[in-house]
Amino acid sequence: MRLGKVEFSRWKNLPSLRLDLQPRILLVGPNASGKSNFLDVFRFMHEVCRPAGGLLPALANRLGLAGVRQRPTRTNAPLQLHFAFEDEARTRWHYELGMHAKGGPRSPRTEVAYERVLRNNRLLLNRPDAADHRDPERLSVTCLESPLANASFRPIRDFFASTGYCQPAGKLAAAEGSDAASEAIVSLLNGLPKRLRTVRLRQLESVLKSAVPRFQRLELSDASAPRPKVEAHFAVGKAGSMRASSDELSEGTYRLLHLISSVLAPHQLLLVEEPEAALGPAVIRHLAGIFHRLGGDTQIMLSSHSAELLADSGIDASEVVLFLPQSGGEARVVVAGEIPEIKALLEEGLSVGEVVLPRTAPSRLQELGLIP
Amino acid sequence: MKTALPIILVVEDLLSEGLLRRMLSEYPLWYDIHAVLGHEGYGFIKKRLPAFNRAARRIGFVVMTDLDQNPCPALLLRQWLPEALHPNLLFRVAVREAESWLLAHRKGLGRFLGIKPEVIPSDPDAEPDAKAALLALTRQSPHAELRRALLPAAGRRAAVGPDYNGALLRFVYKVWKPTVAARHSESLRRALHRLECYHPEAIVEAEPQT
Numbered sequence: 001m002r003l004g005k006v007e008f009s010r011w012k013n014l015p016s017l018r019l020d021l022q023p024r025i026l027l028v029g030p031n032a033s034g035k036s037n038f039l040d041v042f043r044f045m046h047e048v049c050r051p052a053g054g055l056l057p058a059l060a061n062r063l064g065l066a067g068v069r070q071r072p073t074r075t076n077a078p079l080q081l082h083f084a085f086e087d088e089a090r091t092r093w094h095y096e097l098g099m100h101a102k103g104g105p106r107s108p109r110t111e112v113a114y115e116r117v118l119r120n121n122r123l124l125l126n127r128p129d130a131a132d133h134r135d136p137e138r139l140s141v142t143c144l145e146s147p148l149a150n151a152s153f154r155p156i157r158d159f160f161a162s163t164g165y166c167q168p169a170g171k172l173a174a175a176e177g178s179d180a181a182s183e184a185i186v187s188l189l190n191g192l193p194k195r196l197r198t199v200r201l202r203q204l205e206s207v208l209k210s211a212v213p214r215f216q217r218l219e220l221s222d223a224s225a226p227r228p229k230v231e232a233h234f235a236v237g238k239a240g241s242m243r244a245s246s247d248e249l250s251e252g253t254y255r256l257l258h259l260i261s262s263v264l265a266p267h268q269l270l271l272v273e274e275p276e277a278a279l280g281p282a283v284i285r286h287l288a289g290i291f292h293r294l295g296g297d298t299q300i301m302l303s304s305h306s307a308e309l310l311a312d313s314g315i316d317a318s319e320v321v322l323f324l325p326q327s328g329g330e331a332r333v334v335v336a337g338e339i340p341e342i343k344a345l346l347e348e349g350l351s352v353g354e355v356v357l358p359r360t361a362p363s364r365l366q367e368l369g370l371i372p
Numbered sequence: 373m374k375t376a377l378p379i380i381l382v383v384e385d386l387l388s389e390g391l392l393r394r395m396l397s398e399y400p401l402w403y404d405i406h407a408v409l410g411h412e413g414y415g416f417i418k419k420r421l422p423a424f425n426r427a428a429r430r431i432g433f434v435v436m437t438d439l440d441q442n443p444c445p446a447l448l449l450r451q452w453l454p455e456a457l458h459p460n461l462l463f464r465v466a467v468r469e470a471e472s473w474l475l476a477h478r479k480g481l482g483r484f485l486g487i488k489p490e491v492i493p494s495d496p497d498a499e500p501d502a503k504a505a506l507l508a509l510t511r512q513s514p515h516a517e518l519r520r521a522l523l524p525a526a527g528r529r530a531a532v533g534p535d536y537n538g539a540l541l542r543f544v545y546k547v548w549k550p551t552v553a554a555r556h557s558e559s560l561r562r563a564l565h566r567l568e569c570y571h572p573e574a575i576v577e578a579e580p581q582t
Binding site: 288316318 | 538
């Protein structure tokens, strides 16, 4: 299943946007331009659809509707999230969700304003329906999240439920018990038949061996324990070897383990914030190609500031989504290939990185020089 | 016992880096690659060549660039470097681009792509657009994953596919044989020949001849 078009309105600080998404999507823009907020739509949908998830917990995680809906709210126009998918059988799916605030200031609650599912343009679900009018409390949950209601469009639920997320700076958290890299490795390998498990482990180790000098292999200790630990073995001196647990690894090694395990895992969608973080430029140059080669059918959506990553000549302008702040305040979110001057420069042979990254420089950056 | 000679590579892109490394691996004890500079096309090399030439007093440089549409390598060098070439700097030009050297190993490339070697051009140095020729040959390959990696998806403006470098580097390191390919590419043959006699250490203190 693959995401094609998305249309969002009133989500956090993003302008109304409509985008065509490719199998590989690179989000580029200055800091605080909305890239993470854009990724958060998909993390939100994941929290709605995952086991033990739902609309209410997903909103609660974000401080309620006020935390996700754009201010000001003079009207009660709904926050809108629309998605279009295509699956391997070329079936087209649409999922459209609207949310708004209900109830007074003393007991505010969030309700589904509308929820629609279409399969090849045929309506499978159109809420609010008669049952919702009879029992308005039904509007506090989506049909998407409920196995009692989503049988005819479960592939959409499965898509969001199998979304993965990979962000930088995991090593500090690892020391405090939340070890994203180890969890990613364990969840990658668990439940795989032995042969495939060996293949994945070898792929993971091969990337680490090429990118991290002295790295030898990985070992999963205590595979049956609730939180199996991952250990990395490094060559030391001429013939020695040392073991390091995940919180003892360098930031870059930890990051690479997390990143590659996430890419190898069978997510339908993988969200990555700044894959380049903590990695050397020589490694970063290979990332775009690695995502394609190891990613399989996973749709990968990543945000990046890296010239080396964007220098890959295989990146098409249709894969780059630009977040451009405007003087009015709201950013403009657009596929790079649709901007005329970008098209013109690309036709003259400049690479996507060369053309797109300069657009992300904040306009007031020159003022740095004026600070006494 | 030979000691390893320290050198710096200067390349236009990842593919050229792979080619040079594979060629140097024919002489594994002789070279110690301290760094690889560039990966920014020919502009960086053209701009920095005089600086590399001066720094060659201290360490060997192996520089590789594509000829592209320029008339001849000697002319290119004269345009980019008016002064004399330091003996420690090896300046090699792929005619007309790095992909020509891949095409030159016809049997190997045929095996890699799963096509008959006979359809591969027999004089790659004469190919006006070796990259386009390589992509056209890829279209004939029965290996879907290879086509997906090397060819840009339909309707795309990108010049190459999403794992162009990865796929070709696999060919370079696992299949491509520079000595075999050199029989079909004069520019590669010359590059290998110069590498064979390349001893920057031996003349490390020599001043450039004027």
